[in-house]
Amino acid sequence: MFVNFRRINKRQCVQLMTTCLVLSLVMLCWEQLDNRVVSHVKSYSYRYLSNRFVYVNRSLTISRQQARVFSDFRYLLDHPDKCAGQDVLLLLLVKTSPENIERRNAIRSTWGNETYIQNHLGVTVKVLFVLGAPPTKEEEPSWSKRSGVGFQEHLADEDRLHGDMIQQDFLDSFHNLTLKLILQFHWTHRCCAHARFLMTADDDVFVHMPNLVSYLQDAKSKGVTDFWIGRVHRGAPPIRRKDSKYYVSFEMYQWLSYPDYTAGAGYVVSGDVADKIYQAMLTLNASLYIDDVFMGICANAVGVSPQEHIFFSGEGKAPYHQCIYDQMMTSHGHVEDIYDLWEAATSPRVKQRTSGLVGRLYCTAVKTYLLCRPYNFNTYPCKAAYS
Numbered sequence: 001m002f003v004n005f006r007r008i009n010k011r012q013c014v015q016l017m018t019t020c021l022v023l024s025l026v027m028l029c030w031e032q033l034d035n036r037v038v039s040h041v042k043s044y045s046y047r048y049l050s051n052r053f054v055y056v057n058r059s060l061t062i063s064r065q066q067a068r069v070f071s072d073f074r075y076l077l078d079h080p081d082k083c084a085g086q087d088v089l090l091l092l093l094v095k096t097s098p099e100n101i102e103r104r105n106a107i108r109s110t111w112g113n114e115t116y117i118q119n120h121l122g123v124t125v126k127v128l129f130v131l132g133a134p135p136t137k138e139e140e141p142s143w144s145k146r147s148g149v150g151f152q153e154h155l156a157d158e159d160r161l162h163g164d165m166i167q168q169d170f171l172d173s174f175h176n177l178t179l180k181l182i183l184q185f186h187w188t189h190r191c192c193a194h195a196r197f198l199m200t201a202d203d204d205v206f207v208h209m210p211n212l213v214s215y216l217q218d219a220k221s222k223g224v225t226d227f228w229i230g231r232v233h234r235g236a237p238p239i240r241r242k243d244s245k246y247y248v249s250f251e252m253y254q255w256l257s258y259p260d261y262t263a264g265a266g267y268v269v270s271g272d273v274a275d276k277i278y279q280a281m282l283t284l285n286a287s288l289y290i291d292d293v294f295m296g297i298c299a300n301a302v303g304v305s306p307q308e309h310i311f312f313s314g315e316g317k318a319p320y321h322q323c324i325y326d327q328m329m330t331s332h333g334h335v336e337d338i339y340d341l342w343e344a345a346t347s348p349r350v351k352q353r354t355s356g357l358v359g360r361l362y363c364t365a366v367k368t369y370l371l372c373r374p375y376n377f378n379t380y381p382c383k384a385a386y387s
Protein backbone atom coordinates (compact mmCIF):
# COMPACT_ATOMS: atom_id res chain seq x y z
CA MET A 1 0.00 0.00 0.00
CA PHE A 2 1.27 3.46 -0.87
CA VAL A 3 1.25 5.96 1.94
CA ASN A 4 1.59 9.64 1.22
CA PHE A 5 3.20 10.95 4.37
CA ARG A 6 2.37 14.57 3.60
CA ARG A 7 -1.33 13.70 3.73
CA ILE A 8 -1.22 12.29 7.26
CA ASN A 9 -3.07 14.80 9.39
CA LYS A 10 -3.01 15.44 13.11
CA ARG A 11 -5.82 13.04 13.95
CA GLN A 12 -4.19 10.19 12.06
CA CYS A 13 -0.93 10.94 13.74
CA VAL A 14 -2.51 10.56 17.17
CA GLN A 15 -4.16 7.33 16.05
CA LEU A 16 -0.87 5.97 14.80
CA MET A 17 0.94 6.81 18.01
CA THR A 18 -1.81 5.29 20.14
CA THR A 19 -1.67 2.11 18.10
CA CYS A 20 2.09 1.88 18.54
CA LEU A 21 1.79 2.46 22.26
CA VAL A 22 -0.88 -0.21 22.67
CA LEU A 23 1.07 -2.66 20.53
CA SER A 24 4.22 -2.21 22.56
CA LEU A 25 2.31 -2.62 25.81
CA VAL A 26 0.73 -5.83 24.51
CA MET A 27 4.14 -7.09 23.45
CA LEU A 28 5.54 -6.32 26.87
CA CYS A 29 2.78 -8.29 28.56
CA TRP A 30 2.58 -10.98 25.93
CA GLU A 31 5.44 -13.06 27.17
CA GLN A 32 3.85 -13.52 30.58
CA LEU A 33 0.33 -13.94 29.22
CA ASP A 34 1.59 -16.33 26.59
CA ASN A 35 3.50 -18.42 29.11
CA ARG A 36 0.46 -18.81 31.33
CA VAL A 37 -2.02 -19.58 28.58
CA VAL A 38 0.30 -21.92 26.71
CA SER A 39 1.42 -23.78 29.83
CA HIS A 40 -2.18 -24.32 30.93
CA VAL A 41 -3.26 -25.56 27.51
CA LYS A 42 -0.31 -27.95 27.35
CA SER A 43 -0.89 -29.06 30.90
CA TYR A 44 -4.57 -29.78 30.34
CA SER A 45 -3.86 -31.72 27.16
CA TYR A 46 -1.28 -33.78 28.97
CA ARG A 47 -3.56 -34.34 31.95
CA TYR A 48 -6.54 -35.47 29.92
CA LEU A 49 -4.79 -37.35 27.13
CA SER A 50 -2.36 -39.47 29.12
CA ASN A 51 -3.59 -39.13 32.63
CA ARG A 52 -2.02 -42.08 34.44
CA PHE A 53 1.36 -40.46 34.89
CA VAL A 54 3.11 -43.84 34.72
CA TYR A 55 6.31 -42.17 33.52
CA VAL A 56 6.33 -39.86 36.51
CA ASN A 57 5.93 -42.79 38.85
CA ARG A 58 8.57 -44.84 37.09
CA SER A 59 11.20 -42.16 36.93
CA LEU A 60 10.77 -41.01 40.54
CA THR A 61 10.96 -44.52 41.96
CA ILE A 62 14.17 -45.11 43.90
CA SER A 63 15.35 -47.82 46.28
CA ARG A 64 14.16 -47.99 49.88
CA GLN A 65 17.72 -47.37 50.97
CA GLN A 66 17.93 -44.18 48.89
CA ALA A 67 14.50 -42.97 50.03
CA ARG A 68 15.51 -43.23 53.66
CA VAL A 69 17.38 -39.91 53.55
CA PHE A 70 13.99 -38.17 53.41
CA SER A 71 12.68 -39.72 56.62
CA ASP A 72 15.59 -40.75 58.80
CA PHE A 73 15.74 -37.62 60.92
CA ARG A 74 16.05 -37.76 64.68
CA TYR A 75 12.91 -36.90 66.67
CA LEU A 76 13.44 -33.86 68.89
CA LEU A 77 9.89 -33.95 70.28
CA ASP A 78 7.65 -36.98 70.12
CA HIS A 79 4.53 -38.46 71.66
CA PRO A 80 4.37 -42.08 70.57
CA ASP A 81 1.54 -42.91 73.01
CA LYS A 82 -0.77 -40.09 71.98
CA CYS A 83 -3.32 -42.38 70.28
CA ALA A 84 -2.67 -45.60 72.19
CA GLY A 85 -5.74 -47.56 73.22
CA GLN A 86 -8.22 -44.96 71.98
CA ASP A 87 -10.83 -45.04 69.27
CA VAL A 88 -9.57 -42.08 67.26
CA LEU A 89 -11.97 -40.72 64.65
CA LEU A 90 -9.57 -38.11 63.32
CA LEU A 91 -5.87 -37.48 63.69
CA LEU A 92 -5.33 -33.84 62.77
CA LEU A 93 -1.76 -32.83 62.04
CA VAL A 94 -1.12 -29.10 61.85
CA LYS A 95 1.96 -27.98 59.92
CA THR A 96 3.53 -25.21 61.90
CA SER A 97 6.87 -23.39 62.17
CA PRO A 98 8.82 -22.89 65.40
CA GLU A 99 8.06 -19.16 65.66
CA ASN A 100 4.26 -19.50 65.24
CA ILE A 101 3.42 -19.92 68.91
CA GLU A 102 0.49 -17.46 68.76
CA ARG A 103 -1.13 -19.48 66.00
CA ARG A 104 -0.69 -22.73 67.92
CA ASN A 105 -2.24 -21.23 71.04
CA ALA A 106 -5.17 -19.88 69.05
CA ILE A 107 -5.81 -23.33 67.59
CA ARG A 108 -5.45 -25.00 71.00
CA SER A 109 -8.17 -22.83 72.48
CA THR A 110 -10.55 -22.87 69.50
CA TRP A 111 -11.10 -25.55 66.87
CA GLY A 112 -8.18 -27.73 68.03
CA ASN A 113 -9.29 -28.09 71.67
CA GLU A 114 -9.44 -31.87 72.18
CA THR A 115 -11.32 -31.59 75.47
CA TYR A 116 -14.00 -29.42 73.92
CA ILE A 117 -14.37 -31.84 71.00
CA GLN A 118 -14.64 -34.82 73.34
CA ASN A 119 -17.20 -33.12 75.61
CA HIS A 120 -19.35 -31.39 73.02
CA LEU A 121 -19.07 -33.61 69.97
CA GLY A 122 -18.55 -36.95 71.72
CA VAL A 123 -15.64 -38.18 69.57
CA THR A 124 -11.90 -38.49 69.98
CA VAL A 125 -9.91 -36.16 67.77
CA LYS A 126 -6.15 -35.86 68.29
CA VAL A 127 -4.54 -32.58 67.31
CA LEU A 128 -0.76 -32.46 67.00
CA PHE A 129 1.58 -29.80 65.71
CA VAL A 130 4.29 -30.91 63.31
CA LEU A 131 7.47 -28.93 62.90
CA GLY A 132 11.11 -29.03 61.93
CA ALA A 133 14.09 -27.65 63.78
CA PRO A 134 14.48 -23.90 64.39
CA PRO A 135 17.35 -22.05 62.71
CA THR A 136 20.74 -22.02 64.36
CA LYS A 137 21.77 -19.57 67.09
CA GLU A 138 22.80 -16.70 64.78
CA GLU A 139 19.51 -16.62 62.91
CA GLU A 140 17.03 -17.03 65.69
CA PRO A 141 14.49 -14.29 66.48
CA SER A 142 15.50 -11.47 68.83
CA TRP A 143 13.00 -12.32 71.58
CA SER A 144 14.53 -15.77 71.90
CA LYS A 145 18.09 -14.43 71.89
CA ARG A 146 17.34 -11.87 74.58
CA SER A 147 16.01 -14.47 76.98
CA GLY A 148 19.36 -16.28 76.92
CA VAL A 149 17.93 -19.76 76.38
CA GLY A 150 17.86 -21.27 72.90
CA PHE A 151 14.81 -21.42 70.68
CA GLN A 152 14.63 -25.19 71.05
CA GLU A 153 14.35 -24.73 74.83
CA HIS A 154 11.25 -22.59 74.31
CA LEU A 155 9.70 -25.24 72.12
CA ALA A 156 10.46 -27.96 74.66
CA ASP A 157 8.79 -25.84 77.37
CA GLU A 158 5.75 -25.28 75.21
CA ASP A 159 5.56 -29.00 74.54
CA ARG A 160 5.87 -29.85 78.25
CA LEU A 161 2.90 -27.60 78.87
CA HIS A 162 0.67 -28.97 76.12
CA GLY A 163 2.15 -32.34 75.10
CA ASP A 164 1.15 -31.92 71.47
CA MET A 165 4.24 -31.28 69.36
CA ILE A 166 6.09 -33.57 66.99
CA GLN A 167 9.42 -32.39 65.72
CA GLN A 168 12.22 -33.82 63.64
CA ASP A 169 15.74 -32.61 63.20
CA PHE A 170 15.57 -31.01 59.74
CA LEU A 171 15.60 -27.27 59.22
CA ASP A 172 12.05 -25.93 59.26
CA SER A 173 11.83 -24.07 55.94
CA PHE A 174 9.56 -23.66 52.94
CA HIS A 175 11.78 -25.86 50.81
CA ASN A 176 11.65 -28.64 53.40
CA LEU A 177 7.86 -28.90 53.47
CA THR A 178 7.95 -32.28 51.76
CA LEU A 179 10.09 -33.61 54.62
CA LYS A 180 7.37 -32.40 56.97
CA LEU A 181 4.76 -34.23 54.91
CA ILE A 182 6.78 -37.44 55.08
CA LEU A 183 7.19 -36.98 58.82
CA GLN A 184 3.38 -36.83 59.15
CA PHE A 185 2.78 -40.08 57.31
CA HIS A 186 5.64 -41.90 59.01
CA TRP A 187 4.47 -40.80 62.44
CA THR A 188 0.88 -41.82 61.66
CA HIS A 189 2.04 -45.23 60.49
CA ARG A 190 4.14 -45.73 63.61
CA CYS A 191 1.88 -44.28 66.31
CA CYS A 192 -1.69 -43.78 65.13
CA ALA A 193 -2.33 -46.23 62.30
CA HIS A 194 -5.77 -47.08 63.70
CA ALA A 195 -7.14 -43.52 63.35
CA ARG A 196 -10.13 -43.66 61.04
CA PHE A 197 -9.15 -40.44 59.23
CA LEU A 198 -6.05 -38.32 58.91
CA MET A 199 -6.15 -34.62 58.18
CA THR A 200 -3.26 -32.31 57.47
CA ALA A 201 -3.72 -28.54 57.75
CA ASP A 202 -1.78 -25.28 57.78
CA ASP A 203 -1.56 -23.32 61.02
CA ASP A 204 -3.51 -20.41 59.53
CA VAL A 205 -6.49 -22.52 58.58
CA PHE A 206 -9.84 -22.40 60.31
CA VAL A 207 -11.48 -25.82 60.62
CA HIS A 208 -15.18 -25.92 61.41
CA MET A 209 -14.78 -28.88 63.74
CA PRO A 210 -18.48 -29.63 64.45
CA ASN A 211 -19.29 -29.72 60.71
CA LEU A 212 -16.20 -31.76 59.91
CA VAL A 213 -16.84 -34.27 62.70
CA SER A 214 -20.43 -34.88 61.66
CA TYR A 215 -19.36 -35.29 58.03
CA LEU A 216 -16.67 -37.80 59.00
CA GLN A 217 -18.98 -39.73 61.30
CA ASP A 218 -21.30 -40.11 58.38
CA ALA A 219 -18.45 -41.25 56.12
CA LYS A 220 -17.30 -43.68 58.80
CA SER A 221 -20.76 -45.24 59.15
CA LYS A 222 -20.75 -45.83 55.39
CA GLY A 223 -17.37 -47.52 55.76
CA VAL A 224 -15.67 -45.37 53.11
CA THR A 225 -12.24 -46.36 51.81
CA ASP A 226 -9.99 -44.80 49.16
CA PHE A 227 -11.19 -41.49 50.54
CA TRP A 228 -9.28 -38.26 49.90
CA ILE A 229 -11.12 -34.92 49.98
CA GLY A 230 -10.18 -31.26 49.75
CA ARG A 231 -9.95 -28.54 47.14
CA VAL A 232 -8.69 -30.38 44.06
CA HIS A 233 -6.16 -29.03 41.56
CA ARG A 234 -6.53 -30.85 38.25
CA GLY A 235 -4.03 -30.56 35.45
CA ALA A 236 -1.90 -27.94 37.17
CA PRO A 237 1.27 -27.07 35.24
CA PRO A 238 4.65 -26.80 36.98
CA ILE A 239 5.73 -23.18 37.29
CA ARG A 240 8.91 -22.49 35.33
CA ARG A 241 9.37 -18.81 36.18
CA LYS A 242 12.48 -18.59 38.33
CA ASP A 243 11.11 -15.71 40.44
CA SER A 244 8.12 -17.73 41.64
CA LYS A 245 7.95 -19.25 45.11
CA TYR A 246 6.72 -22.44 43.45
CA TYR A 247 9.40 -22.58 40.75
CA VAL A 248 10.27 -26.14 39.78
CA SER A 249 13.18 -26.93 37.49
CA PHE A 250 13.06 -29.44 34.64
CA GLU A 251 15.58 -31.62 36.46
CA MET A 252 13.22 -31.89 39.39
CA TYR A 253 10.05 -32.51 37.37
CA GLN A 254 10.17 -32.76 33.59
CA TRP A 255 6.50 -33.28 32.64
CA LEU A 256 3.88 -30.75 31.57
CA SER A 257 1.37 -31.39 34.30
CA TYR A 258 1.20 -32.55 37.89
CA PRO A 259 -1.02 -35.47 38.89
CA ASP A 260 -4.25 -34.32 40.59
CA TYR A 261 -3.74 -33.16 44.16
CA THR A 262 -5.55 -31.26 46.89
CA ALA A 263 -4.48 -27.84 48.15
CA GLY A 264 -2.10 -28.32 51.07
CA ALA A 265 -3.98 -25.85 53.27
CA GLY A 266 -6.22 -28.68 54.48
CA TYR A 267 -7.31 -32.12 53.27
CA VAL A 268 -8.55 -35.40 54.75
CA VAL A 269 -7.71 -39.01 53.87
CA SER A 270 -9.09 -42.23 55.27
CA GLY A 271 -6.84 -44.56 57.28
CA ASP A 272 -6.34 -47.01 54.40
CA VAL A 273 -5.17 -44.17 52.12
CA ALA A 274 -2.78 -42.91 54.81
CA ASP A 275 -1.21 -46.37 54.89
CA LYS A 276 -0.92 -46.60 51.10
CA ILE A 277 0.67 -43.15 50.91
CA TYR A 278 3.17 -44.18 53.57
CA GLN A 279 4.09 -47.24 51.50
CA ALA A 280 4.53 -45.08 48.37
CA MET A 281 6.79 -42.69 50.27
CA LEU A 282 9.19 -45.54 51.01
CA THR A 283 10.25 -45.73 47.36
CA LEU A 284 9.78 -42.26 45.88
CA ASN A 285 12.30 -39.50 45.32
CA ALA A 286 11.02 -36.69 47.54
CA SER A 287 13.27 -33.88 46.33
CA LEU A 288 10.23 -32.12 44.82
CA TYR A 289 9.67 -29.62 47.60
CA ILE A 290 6.06 -28.64 46.93
CA ASP A 291 4.46 -30.88 49.51
CA ASP A 292 0.91 -31.05 48.19
CA VAL A 293 2.15 -31.87 44.70
CA PHE A 294 4.35 -34.61 46.14
CA MET A 295 1.28 -35.96 47.94
CA GLY A 296 -0.40 -36.13 44.51
CA ILE A 297 2.55 -38.08 43.11
CA CYS A 298 2.41 -40.58 45.99
CA ALA A 299 -1.34 -41.02 45.64
CA ASN A 300 -1.00 -41.52 41.92
CA ALA A 301 1.57 -44.26 42.52
CA VAL A 302 -0.93 -46.21 44.62
CA GLY A 303 -3.96 -45.46 42.46
CA VAL A 304 -5.82 -43.05 44.75
CA SER A 305 -7.45 -39.91 43.34
CA PRO A 306 -8.78 -36.89 45.20
CA GLN A 307 -12.43 -35.83 45.35
CA GLU A 308 -13.57 -32.25 45.51
CA HIS A 309 -15.44 -31.08 48.58
CA ILE A 310 -16.94 -27.68 47.84
CA PHE A 311 -16.68 -26.45 51.42
CA PHE A 312 -12.93 -26.97 51.61
CA SER A 313 -11.64 -23.57 50.57
CA GLY A 314 -8.09 -24.51 49.54
CA GLU A 315 -6.00 -21.34 49.51
CA GLY A 316 -9.13 -19.21 49.68
CA LYS A 317 -10.95 -17.52 52.51
CA ALA A 318 -14.64 -18.04 53.22
CA PRO A 319 -16.92 -15.01 53.47
CA TYR A 320 -18.01 -14.15 57.01
CA HIS A 321 -21.71 -15.05 57.23
CA GLN A 322 -23.99 -17.34 59.23
CA CYS A 323 -25.25 -18.98 56.06
CA ILE A 324 -21.67 -19.95 55.23
CA TYR A 325 -20.86 -21.17 58.77
CA ASP A 326 -23.70 -23.62 58.54
CA GLN A 327 -21.79 -25.71 55.98
CA MET A 328 -18.15 -24.57 56.00
CA MET A 329 -15.37 -27.12 56.52
CA THR A 330 -12.15 -25.15 56.14
CA SER A 331 -11.16 -21.60 55.37
CA HIS A 332 -7.62 -20.34 54.86
CA GLY A 333 -5.79 -17.24 56.05
CA HIS A 334 -7.10 -16.78 59.59
CA VAL A 335 -4.82 -15.63 62.37
CA GLU A 336 -6.10 -12.73 64.51
CA ASP A 337 -9.75 -13.39 63.79
CA ILE A 338 -9.70 -17.05 64.75
CA TYR A 339 -11.24 -16.58 68.23
CA ASP A 340 -14.13 -14.45 66.93
CA LEU A 341 -14.72 -16.74 63.99
CA TRP A 342 -14.82 -19.82 66.24
CA GLU A 343 -17.32 -18.08 68.50
CA ALA A 344 -19.53 -16.95 65.62
CA ALA A 345 -19.31 -20.12 63.55
CA THR A 346 -20.21 -22.52 66.36
CA SER A 347 -22.91 -20.42 67.99
CA PRO A 348 -26.30 -22.21 68.30
CA ARG A 349 -27.87 -19.17 66.59
CA VAL A 350 -26.32 -20.30 63.27
CA LYS A 351 -28.49 -23.43 63.13
CA GLN A 352 -31.60 -21.56 64.29
CA ARG A 353 -31.33 -18.83 61.68
CA THR A 354 -30.47 -21.08 58.76
CA SER A 355 -33.06 -23.81 59.25
CA GLY A 356 -36.69 -23.97 58.13
CA LEU A 357 -38.01 -23.05 54.70
CA VAL A 358 -37.57 -19.31 55.17
CA GLY A 359 -34.08 -19.72 56.63
CA ARG A 360 -33.02 -21.93 53.73
CA LEU A 361 -34.42 -19.59 51.08
CA TYR A 362 -32.75 -16.64 52.75
CA CYS A 363 -29.42 -18.48 52.85
CA THR A 364 -29.61 -19.50 49.21
CA ALA A 365 -30.08 -15.85 48.30
CA VAL A 366 -27.23 -14.71 50.54
CA LYS A 367 -24.85 -17.43 49.31
CA THR A 368 -25.69 -16.65 45.68
CA TYR A 369 -24.72 -13.06 46.36
CA LEU A 370 -21.55 -13.99 48.27
CA LEU A 371 -20.24 -16.82 46.07
CA CYS A 372 -21.55 -16.27 42.55
CA ARG A 373 -20.22 -12.79 41.81
CA PRO A 374 -17.79 -12.54 38.90
CA TYR A 375 -14.07 -12.56 39.79
CA ASN A 376 -14.91 -14.49 42.91
CA PHE A 377 -12.18 -17.10 42.62
CA ASN A 378 -10.68 -17.20 46.01
CA THR A 379 -13.40 -18.83 48.07
CA TYR A 380 -16.00 -21.58 47.72
CA PRO A 381 -17.32 -22.16 44.19
CA CYS A 382 -20.69 -20.75 43.11
CA LYS A 383 -22.31 -24.17 43.10
CA ALA A 384 -21.82 -24.27 46.88
CA ALA A 385 -24.72 -21.78 47.08
CA TYR A 386 -27.13 -24.46 45.88
CA SER A 387 -26.00 -27.49 47.87
Ligand SMILES: *[C@@H]1O[C@H](CO)[C@@H](O)[C@H](O)[C@H]1NC(C)=O
Pocket: 108, 109, 110, 113, 114, 115, 116, 119
Ligand atom coordinates in the same frame (compact mmCIF):
# COMPACT_ATOMS: atom_id res chain seq x y z
C1 LIG B 1 -10.73 -26.45 76.08
O1 LIG B 1 -12.07 -26.70 76.38
C2 LIG B 1 -12.28 -27.01 77.75
C3 LIG B 1 -13.72 -27.51 77.91
O2 LIG B 1 -14.58 -26.90 77.01
C4 LIG B 1 -11.96 -25.77 78.57
O3 LIG B 1 -12.16 -26.03 79.94
C5 LIG B 1 -10.50 -25.40 78.33
O4 LIG B 1 -10.18 -24.22 78.98
C6 LIG B 1 -10.23 -25.25 76.85
N1 LIG B 1 -8.79 -25.11 76.62
C7 LIG B 1 -8.22 -24.01 76.15
C8 LIG B 1 -6.75 -24.05 75.94
O5 LIG B 1 -8.86 -23.05 75.86
Ligand SMILES: *[C@@H]1O[C@H](CO)[C@@H](O)[C@H](O)[C@H]1NC(C)=O
Pocket: 169, 170, 171, 172, 173, 174, 175, 176
Ligand atom coordinates in the same frame (compact mmCIF):
# COMPACT_ATOMS: atom_id res chain seq x y z
C1 LIG C 1 16.35 -29.02 54.78
O1 LIG C 1 16.80 -29.62 55.97
C2 LIG C 1 18.13 -30.12 55.89
C3 LIG C 1 18.43 -30.86 57.19
O2 LIG C 1 18.35 -29.99 58.28
C4 LIG C 1 19.09 -28.96 55.65
O3 LIG C 1 20.41 -29.45 55.54
C5 LIG C 1 18.70 -28.26 54.39
O4 LIG C 1 19.49 -27.11 54.19
C6 LIG C 1 17.24 -27.85 54.43
N1 LIG C 1 16.88 -27.36 53.11
C7 LIG C 1 16.34 -26.17 52.92
C8 LIG C 1 16.08 -25.81 51.49
O5 LIG C 1 16.05 -25.41 53.83
Ligand SMILES: *[C@@H]1O[C@H](CO)[C@@H](O)[C@H](O)[C@H]1NC(C)=O
Pocket: 062, 066, 251, 252, 253, 285, 286, 287, 288
Ligand atom coordinates in the same frame (compact mmCIF):
# COMPACT_ATOMS: atom_id res chain seq x y z
C1 LIG D 1 16.12 -37.31 43.11
O1 LIG D 1 15.85 -36.24 42.22
C2 LIG D 1 16.85 -35.21 42.16
C3 LIG D 1 16.39 -34.16 41.18
O2 LIG D 1 15.23 -33.56 41.59
C4 LIG D 1 18.17 -35.80 41.72
O3 LIG D 1 19.17 -34.81 41.75
C5 LIG D 1 18.55 -36.95 42.65
O4 LIG D 1 19.72 -37.57 42.18
C6 LIG D 1 17.43 -37.98 42.73
N1 LIG D 1 17.78 -38.99 43.73
C7 LIG D 1 17.93 -40.27 43.43
C8 LIG D 1 18.29 -41.17 44.55
O5 LIG D 1 17.81 -40.70 42.30
Ligand SMILES: *[C@@H]1O[C@H](CO)[C@@H](O)[C@H](O)[C@H]1NC(C)=O
Pocket: 054, 057, 058, 061, 300, 301, 302, 303
Ligand atom coordinates in the same frame (compact mmCIF):
# COMPACT_ATOMS: atom_id res chain seq x y z
C1 LIG E 1 4.33 -47.00 40.53
O1 LIG E 1 5.58 -47.64 40.67
C2 LIG E 1 5.60 -48.69 41.62
C3 LIG E 1 7.03 -49.18 41.74
O2 LIG E 1 7.64 -49.32 40.50
C4 LIG E 1 4.62 -49.79 41.20
O3 LIG E 1 4.60 -50.81 42.15
C5 LIG E 1 3.23 -49.17 41.05
O4 LIG E 1 2.32 -50.16 40.58
C6 LIG E 1 3.25 -48.00 40.10
N1 LIG E 1 1.95 -47.38 40.09
C7 LIG E 1 1.26 -47.09 38.99
C8 LIG E 1 -0.07 -46.45 39.15
O5 LIG E 1 1.70 -47.34 37.86
